[in-house]
Amino acid sequence: MRGPDGIAAQAQTPGGDQQAAFQAYLQDFRSRALAQGVTARTLDTVLPTLTYSQRVVDLDQSQPGGSPTSPASAIPSFAPYRAKHVSDALIAKGRAAYAAQRYRLQKIEAETGVPESIMVAIWGQETSYGGYTGNFDLANSLATLAFEGRRRALFEGELTATLKLIDRGIPRSQLKGSWAGATGYPQFLPSMYLRLGRDGDGDGKADIWTNPADALASIGNYFVNAGWRRGEPWAVPASVPPSLDRDSIATRMNSPRCPRVHARHSRWLTMREWRARGVVQLSGPAVADDELATLLEPDGPGNTAYLTFGNYRAILDYNCSNFYALSVGLLSDAVSN
Template sequence: MTSRLVLCLIVAACAPMAPDLPPVQPQPTQTPTPSPTPPSPPSNQTATDVATPQEVMEFNVWRDSFLARRGGANRAAWAQELAGLTPDHRVIDRDRSQPEFSRGAGDYITRALTADRIQTGRDRIGAAPWMNRIQDQYGVPKSILVAIWAQESAFGRIQGDFDVVRSLATLAWEGRRREWAEGQLVNALTIVTEGRRDRSRLTGSWAGAMGQTQFMPDNYLRLARDADGDGRVDIWGSDQDALASAANLLATAGWRRNQRWALEVTLPSGFDYSLTDSAQQPWSFWRSRGVELAGGVALSDAEAAENATILLPSGAGGPAFLALPNHYVIRRYNNALSYALAIGLLADAMDGRAGVARAWPNEPPLSRDQAFALQRGLQALGFDPNGIDGVIGSGTRRALRQYQAARGLIADGYVNEAIINRIRSEAGV
C-alpha cells in the first residue's frame, strides 16, 4: 500500500510504490564490524539462494552507515533487529520484474477481473453490513475497498510471509530506491521497537507491504485504524481494521465522494495523441476535440468540472479512458497504471457496470532485457527515460512519446516489441 505509490504481485506484492528513482550504487566495501546475536525473525528468513561473502560485506557496510545516519537514540535497538541479516535475492528479483510494469495492461487486468473474484467480492460485500459504516465515514465506495482487498491479498488469504525488516533492508542495500526503502525501514523498526507488533509477526510482501490491504510501514503508523473497536490496529487479522485503514488512506489522499474513478471514451480520427497521459483538462475541453463517452454513460456536473486525463494503457489500439481525480487517488495506493485500472474496473464489475467496450490487444510480456534496451536506446537518441533501471514507468513512456512525435509516429507512449526493435536498431544498442 501506499503511498507508493508499484504491484507488485502478484497478489501479496502489490505494495504502494514510490516514484522511480535513479539507480544508486552500493557503497564501497569495508571490513564489517562484528554483529550481536540477532533477534528471532520470521521463520522464512533463510533465502532460497545464499548471499556471497562480497554481498554480505557490502550489506554490512550499508547497515552500519544506515545506523550511523538514521539510528540516533534508537541505534542500539535497531542494530539488534538488523544483526545477522543478509540480502534476500528473492526480493531483488521481484523488484525487477513487477507485473504491473512488465506485463501488458490488458493481460494484467484480464487476470484481475475473473468471474470468481468478481462474485466473491459481491458475496463479501453482501455478508458484511459493517462496510456501509466505513463507506459512509470515509466516502470511499465499498466496491473500491473490496477490489483492493481482492487484488492485494485475495481477500486476506495471501498476505505474504517475508520478513518485512529484511525485505526493506535488502531493497535499501540494493539501491534502486534507497531513500524510499530506508525511510520505510525506519518505520518498520519503529513498529517493532515501540511494541506495536512483534518482529516474528511483522511479515508481508517482498516489498514490505503488510496485512490484508498491504500497508507500507509508514502508512500503518499514520493511517491504520481500529475499526472493530478491540483497542488494537490489526490489519493482518481484522477485516474491518484492514478495510477501514485502506479507506482512511484513500480519503486522506483526496478521494472525491460520489465521483467515479474513470470512464471509457472513444477518440476521433486524427486525435492529438501527444495530449494523452499528461494534459489535465475539464470534459468540455476533451469534448471539443471529438472525444466521446463510450457505452451511453454520462458525467455528473461535478465530474465534468474536474480536470481529467486521457489514458491509453495499451496504446492507440486499445481502450481509452477519461481518468478522473479518483484514478490518481488509487495510484497513491500503488503508482502502477495497470494496478489502478484493475482496481477501478474490478470495482465497476462488482457494482454491475459493463466492462470495456473496446477489446484489449494481445500483448506479450516484455523482458527486463528489453526494457533496459529500450531505455538505453532512448537515452542514446537524446530522449531521457529518467534513469536506466529496467522498469517501464512514467519516465520511460514520456521519453518514448517524445521519440514517437519526433519521428512522425502516433505519440501514444505504448511499449511493444516492434517499437523496441526500431529504437534498438536506430540507436545501435
C-alpha cells in the same frame, strides 16, 4: 522478468565479504535508528538475526525500473491483463467480501467519502482479499535492500519503520510481505502503516494483517490522504469517433511522478468539451458538464476508451500503473453492481 541466472546474480556472490560488509552496515544503521527513536532493546533483538539475502537483491534488479534497456514502446494490451485481474473469481469473492463487511464499509464510506467498493477492490487487487500477502521477513528484506544501496534512503526508512512496529508490540512473525516490503491485506509499506493505519472495528488497534475492517479503514484513510473526492466517479467508458483529432487533445504536461503513465492520457477537458468533440460517455453515473476528464485509450484507437477523473489519480497514487488503476476501478464497479 529476467531469471535469477542473470548477470546480476553472478556478479554478487554472497560470500564472507558480502556478509561482513552487511554486518558493518547494520552497525552504522544502529546509531541512526536509535536517533530516530527505535529502542535499543528492539535493535539488540532484531539486528543480530539479519542476513544478506541475494534472492531479494535479484528480485529487485529484475524489476522493469531496474533495467535501463526495457523499451518504452513495448506497452502490452490491457485486455489480457483485465481478464486476469478483473476475473469472474475475483468479482465473486469481492461481492462476498463486500456483503460480509457491509456494515463496517458503510460507516467508513460515510466518514471518508471513499466508495465501499473501491476499498474492497484494492483489497482484491493487492492480496486477493487477504489470500496472499507475501512471506518475506520485512526486516531482513528491507535491511538487504538498504545495504544494496540503489534506493538506500527509501529502504532504510522502511527498515526503521518496521523496527518501530516491533517497538509497538506487533510480533515480527506477522511482519512479512513482498520482497520490497509491502505488508498486510492492503500491502502497505511500514512507514505508510505508521502514517495511515486505522482501527476499523473499534478495538483500538490497526491490525491490517488479520482484520478486514482495519485493513479497509486503512485503505479508506489512504485514499482520503491521496485526495479522493467524495461523490465523484473514477472513470466512465466512452466511445471515440474515428475523426477525433488526437493532436489537438495531446497532453503538454510532464508529470514528475511516473511520467510514462501520465503521458498515456490526453490533456484535461470538461465533459462538455469532450461531447463537443464527439466523445460520448457509454455508461456509469451522471457526470456534471464542467467535470474535467482525460481520455485514456489503453488498447489504442478503435478499442474501449475511458474518460478518467481526478479520483483516478488517487488510485494511481496507490500504485502508479494505468492497468492497475483501471482494474481497481472496473473490479469496484463489478463488485457493487
